[in-house]
Amino acid sequence: MTDNFSSQRFSIAPMLDWTDRHCRYFHRKLTGDTLLYTEMVTTGAIIHGKGDYLAYSEEEHPVALQLGGSDPAALAQCARLAEARGYDQINLNVGCPSDRVQNGRFGACLMADANLVADCIKAMRDVVSIPVTVKTRIGIDEQDSYAFLRDFTGTVAERGGCDTFIIHARKAWLSGLSPKENREIPPLDYPRVYQLKRDFPALTMAINGGVKTLEEAKTHLMHLDGVMMGREAYQNPSVLAQVDRELFGRTTPAVDLVAAVRSMYSYIEAELTQGTYLGHVTRHMLGLFQGIPGARQWRRYLSENAHKPGADVRVLEAALALVADRIPQEA
Ligand SMILES: Cc1cc2nc3c(=O)[nH]c(=O)nc-3n(C[C@H](O)[C@H](O)[C@H](O)COP(=O)(O)O)c2cc1C
Numbered sequence: 001m002t003d004n005f006s007s008q009r010f011s012i013a014p015m016l017d018w019t020d021r022h023c024r025y026f027h028r029k030l031t032g033d034t035l036l037y038t039e040m041v042t043t044g045a046i047i048h049g050k051g052d053y054l055a056y057s058e059e060e061h062p063v064a065l066q067l068g069g070s071d072p073a074a075l076a077q078c079a080r081l082a083e084a085r086g087y088d089q090i091n092l093n094v095g096c097p098s099d100r101v102q103n104g105r106f107g108a109c110l111m112a113d114a115n116l117v118a119d120c121i122k123a124m125r126d127v128v129s130i131p132v133t134v135k136t137r138i139g140i141d142e143q144d145s146y147a148f149l150r151d152f153t154g155t156v157a158e159r160g161g162c163d164t165f166i167i168h169a170r171k172a173w174l175s176g177l178s179p180k181e182n183r184e185i186p187p188l189d190y191p192r193v194y195q196l197k198r199d200f201p202a203l204t205m206a207i208n209g210g211v212k213t214l215e216e217a218k219t220h221l222m223h224l225d226g227v228m229m230g231r232e233a234y235q236n237p238s239v240l241a242q243v244d245r246e247l248f249g250r251t252t253p254a255v256d257l258v259a260a261v262r263s264m265y266s267y268i269e270a271e272l273t274q275g276t277y278l279g280h281v282t283r284h285m286l287g288l289f290q291g292i293p294g295a296r297q298w299r300r301y302l303s304e305n306a307h308k309p310g311a312d313v314r315v316l317e318a319a320l321a322l323v324a325d326r327i328p329q330e331a
Helices: 021-030 043-048 072-085 099-103 107-112 114-125 146-158 190-199 214-221 231-235 237-248 257-262 265-273 278-285 295-305 313-321
Strands: 010-012 035-042 063-068 089-094 132-137 164-168 204-208 226-229
Touching (some): 010 237, 021 035, 021 237, 021 257, 043 063, 072 114, 089 107, 099 107, 107 114, 146 164, 146 190, 164 190, 190 204, 214 226, 257 313, 265 313, 278 295
Parallel strands (some): 010 226, 035 063, 132 164, 204 226
16 A cells, blocks of 8 residues: 555554554554554664664554664664665654653653754755654643744754654653653643644644544544554554544455454464564454453453463464454444
């Protein structure tokens, strides 16, 4: 579906420890058009780490690599590697408030230095031809006026050449709140993001934060170019099964959830031979049947059995038997 490769219209948020390559592979079975994001990967991990931090499957496209870092040269090096590996986009994390990230002087604290963010974006844009985007908040600490957000956006767009912003519609407190609290306590301010789009109509702008349904997404799309969904997509992935039809105008049949599970089998079997545990893949599938009778049994059966030695796709078949005939059929 190359026509949507650069589309921001609907995406699944980068989530550390959650949107790993197994998760993304599974999400892709539910929606072909949604833009997927990796977890944040630091430039240090890519450049000095022992593992292959850029590994992904071809089936995941369109997929964006989210980078964490603030050294323009290191970011440029990583962007180049990512483009060579076939990533469709690069995204710079300017929204994560964790202490670890602040110690590395990247993430949300970068909002205080728009010129540095612009330098980072420019350094990457100079060496790759794929889009380079920014994910940020509406403010940090006491720097939370609309003028601050507008100036930040203006600087990163004009000096850095960034034309796409994903805005988590709440500010972050850099001290005193945990990352989890920073996703819950600062209030959401959607109108502020709508205003930003009105002030920068030429920029592509997607909104993030608290979106739980495709109806809500449609409302945002009346004001903005895109919607990024995080926790709801992960915890209740069946919402993704309607995205291609509801948000991308596809006329393909609705995705059958049981068929989606079974379509994972060949991937899982290949992964098992590489030493992956079944549970590494199925942990992302636990919420699939949320709201359907049998969902709890599905979740419990997988949780209890998928990590056992030798566990394979038969565990999934047995778990499906607890839920499959209870799923309402779509007309
Ligand atoms: C477990 C978890 C890990 C996250 N890791 C990242 C990350 O690596 N990079 C990032 O930009 N945001 C990260 N976030 C924030 C999400 O991308 C998103 O901005 C936030 O959850 C708000 O969207 P939501 O209300 O739709 O979940 C994370 C969120 C969660 C729940």
